[in-house]
Amino acid sequence: MISDEEKDQVRAASDLVAIVQETVELKPRGHEFWGCCPFHGEKTPSFHIIPATQVWHCFGCGEGGDVFTYIMKRENLSFPESIRYLADRAGIELHDTGDRRERGxxxxxxxxxxxxxxxxxxxxxxxxxxxxxxxxxxxxxxxxxxxxxxxxxxxxxxxxxxxxxxxxxxxxxxxxxxxxxxxxxxxxxxxxxxxxxxxxxxxxxxxxxxxxxxxxxxxxx
The missing domain is CATH 3.90.980.10 (DNA primase, catalytic core, N-terminal domain)
Structure with a gap:
């Protein structure tokens, strides 16, 4: 298992806005960022990110969450895999304990x-x-x-x-x-x-x- 401390460390090192901007064009609007949702087709932006809380939500499809749920959905990963994905990206070494079957x-x-x-x-x-x-x-x-x-x-x-x-x-x-x-x-x-x-x-x-x-x-x- 990945410890809560390591999850928090990976979360803190993963800026949601920067990650979303890899594939989505975002524009600032007040204290938020808005763009077209990457998970369903739309022409009018209904996808937004609140940088202060590092959460995202789409008013069009109703999906939302934090950086982990975003990566899970974008990369089709499980929750533990999303943590490892972001840990690799941030150069953070995880020390998994217990069942190692995820590696296979x-x-x-x-x-x-x-x-x-x-x-x-x-x-x-x-x-x-x-x-x-x-x-x-x-x-x-x-x-x-x-x-x-x-x-x-x-x-x-x-x-x-x-x-x-x-x-x-x-x-x-x-x-x-x-x-x-x-x-x-x-x-x-x-x-x-x-x-x-x-x-x-x-x-x-x-x-x-x-x-x-x-x-x-x-x-x-």
Missing amino acids: TKRARIYDLCAETAQFYHTMLMRGKDGRPREYFASRGMGGDVCRRYYLGFAPGRNALVSHLSQAGFTPQEMIDANVAVSRGRGQLADRFYDRVMFPIFDEQGHNIAFGGRIMGDGQP
């Missing part, structure tokens, strides 16, 4: 799988026998330093990724849920990306959450 959530497994996938793609680019992806990046002014800085990669295909992730302990369903593999029927999997240079996509917390791929020569996306 589906979301955490997907994060781990994507990180392992990014590592595999990056290794294939930097150390793989196929020199085409390195030549491709170099031809566009992106040498080794750029590839390392942005963790660029190469997807060779031929089920190389599926084989690697299986050996790393990930299940077929986890690979499908992370969208790095596709089902070919009868329980067979295939790599989602093949013969592509790869661009990992990270969220604001530094988690690898998706990938973009680009063909190197002639052909269809």
Whole structure:
């Protein structure tokens, strides 16, 4: 469990206005901030924040709460996960006690799988026998330093990724849920990306959450 003291510490370090402004345009109105609600479609702002109390409310859909409930709704997290999310953002180390099962959530497994996938793609680019992806990046002014800085990669295909992730302990369903593999029927999997240079996509917390791929020569996306 996360202690009440740690919850209060995370809450105090998490400015609701700044967090909402990451995705919502807010305008000051007196001592409050107003904007269009991010949780339902509207053209007239009915979503407001009271900075003094760090609470939010939408008069349109009726939703409201504090910074934790906002992150729970925006990121589709449980309450403990929302605390950890904000703690990571603020650089606060939590000292959980008791049941640790939250650490094994589906979301955490997907994060781990994507990180392992990014590592595999990056290794294939930097150390793989196929020199085409390195030549491709170099031809566009992106040498080794750029590839390392942005963790660029190469997807060779031929089920190389599926084989690697299986050996790393990930299940077929986890690979499908992370969208790095596709089902070919009868329980067979295939790599989602093949013969592509790869661009990992990270969220604001530094988690690898998706990938973009680009063909190197002639052909269809």
